[in-house]
Amino acid sequence: MSTLSGPLPLYYQIKQFILEKIENGDYEVGEAIPTEETLMRDFEVSRTTIRQAIMELVQEKRLVRKRGKGTFVSEPAILTNMIKYSTFAEEMDDLGKNHKAVLIKKRVIKANEQLSRDLNIPLYSEVYEMIRLRLGDNEPLVIRISFIPKEIHPSLFEKNLEQMPLYEILKNDCGIIIGKVCQTFQAVLARSWEAEKLSVKIGSPLILSTGIVYDDQNNKPIEWVKTLFRGDRYRFYIEQNHNYADENNYR
The missing domain is CATH 1.10.10.10 (Winged helix-like DNA-binding domain superfamily/Winged helix DNA-binding domain)
Incomplete structure (x- = not known):
């Protein structure tokens, strides 16, 4: 042949x-x-x-x-549009995959300097910390660590955070609609805890995103979030246009 x-x-x-x-x-x-x-x-x-x-x-x-x-x-990589912010559930729905969240940890902490600055809240004020493992078709794909000011929803931890999407809770209970999201991305290597949760080897490549989520109505920061994506299962793309109408761009 x-x-x-x-x-x-x-x-x-x-x-x-x-x-x-x-x-x-x-x-x-x-x-x-x-x-x-x-x-x-x-x-x-x-x-x-x-x-x-x-x-x-x-x-x-x-x-x-x-x-x-x-x-x-192999299963094809999950292609994520960096221009449009989509939740994990929305991405999995688009791919026709079943999805679920496993709540690994939840607690109330005191805001450190970074959380105080990025969330625009007083230093040492109470903040929810949640660590969730996101699965698509029972495959662990993403670890998401969220920090939310407790004042936004004082009874948030009384909700079923595995069965109810966080942003849906905030919308229904607090009238908060997600607007702007500012994120940075970098490549990191999986440490032992992350490798165990994501079912990868220690030292496997991960994509780390850190960012701030804002309320669409008043541009108030409502969440500081760190997300770890499996590097073997995710690809990110961005579409950019060059403004050729501006003569200053011809350089």
Whole structure:
């Protein structure tokens, strides 16, 4: 079946062949791709060439190896639009995935200098701290750590925070509608606790987002949040336009 030709390296042509099969749906998510022996025979190449093609696709998270079972098509990464702020539940609904939140920890703390400054509240005032694990189709994907001034909703911890979305509670009980969200992103490595909760190895790449959520009606900060996304399951994109009408931009 060898269809390899041209100046491109053989392993790269085989890699593109497998990738095209994945994108066309010929190899479906969770399905095993042909064995190394089958690919060697079909393309009339060495095992080393086949392994290089597969290794790159594993590194790119398009394939996953399972010891003693074979190589399988990975679940595609979750693509998140950085322009539009969406909740985890909204993202999972868009993907047709079941989702749930597991409340790992909740407590009331005193605001430190950073929380006081970013939430515009008095130093040492009471703040809710909540740590939640978010799952899509029972796969742990995100750890979200929220800090909310207690004065916003004094009885918040009496609510079922696993069954009821936080922003829905704030909207229904306090009339708060989420408006502006200011976030920063950086790459970090999973520490032992984070790795355990997200079912990844210690040192695995994570994407850390920290930010402030504002009330749409009065632009008041209502939440300081830290979110950890699995680096192997998330991709973020942003669309930008260049203002060519401004002559000063031609530089």
